[in-house]
Amino acid sequence: MKWKVLFFGLLGINSLVVALLFFYMFQPSSSPNISNINGEGPxxxxxxxxxxxxxxxxxxxxxxxxxxxxxxxxxxxxxxxxxxxxxxxxxxxxxxxxxxxxxxxxxxxxxxxxxxxxxxxxxxxxxxxxxxxxxxxxxxxxxxxxxxxxxxxxxxxxxxxxxxxxxxxxxxxxxxxxxxxxxxxx
Incomplete structure (x- = not known):
């Protein structure tokens, strides 16, 4: 019975890691704002x-x-x-x-x-x-x-x-x- 608890615990941790990976993978990336770095334009x-x-x-x-x-x-x-x-x-x-x-x-x-x-x-x-x-x-x-x-x-x-x-x-x-x-x- 002890192995069942460890197996489902490990399965839960793996599921959580995969879910977090998918969550962060589909988030929009933050691009740096380069339009006005030094206060001047082009x-x-x-x-x-x-x-x-x-x-x-x-x-x-x-x-x-x-x-x-x-x-x-x-x-x-x-x-x-x-x-x-x-x-x-x-x-x-x-x-x-x-x-x-x-x-x-x-x-x-x-x-x-x-x-x-x-x-x-x-x-x-x-x-x-x-x-x-x-x-x-x-x-x-x-x-x-x-x-x-x-x-x-x-x-x-x-x-x-x-x-x-x-x-x-x-x-x-x-x-x-x-x-x-x-x-x-x-």
Missing amino acids: TFTVQTSKQHMNTLIRDYIQKHKKEGELSYDVQLADRLYVTSTIPIFGKSVDLTMAFDLNVDESGNIILDHPIMTFGQLRLPVPYVLAYIEKHASLPNWVKVDAKKERIYIVVSNIRIKEGFVLKAKTFDLNKNDITFTVTITK
Whole structure:
């Protein structure tokens, strides 16, 4: 009789183990949530050329130009050039500003080492930048630092569309290598 109790006890334990195996086997698996691990969304790299950037800049200037403002042009060549003509005593005088471009560790563009000319006259950079900082209506993503003789383009503040963050990665005009990253934050 003792063997019957042990046999049915062992049969019960085996049945319980098989039942638990089937129970856990048919439960849905828990997959890790990888969609938002570091607080950012997917990031895409966008590479372009000086020609495409010149078109984009020209279109932006035309779209945001206000009536009565001084007209100007921005061109990417070996440096970034901002050119305009100013009428003085019935004659047009060329105003030219040239900058080197660099990208900082935050993905912003720094315009530095400026050369500014009015006709053939070379202008003092700190004074011109201080005037621009005080009197020009610049977008909120353009910051002028007259003391350091630099202009910062805070690329992440450029609104391309809600939920997208833009950062500059490379901006090498000599190699025609212009790369941005676009991160989707939604």
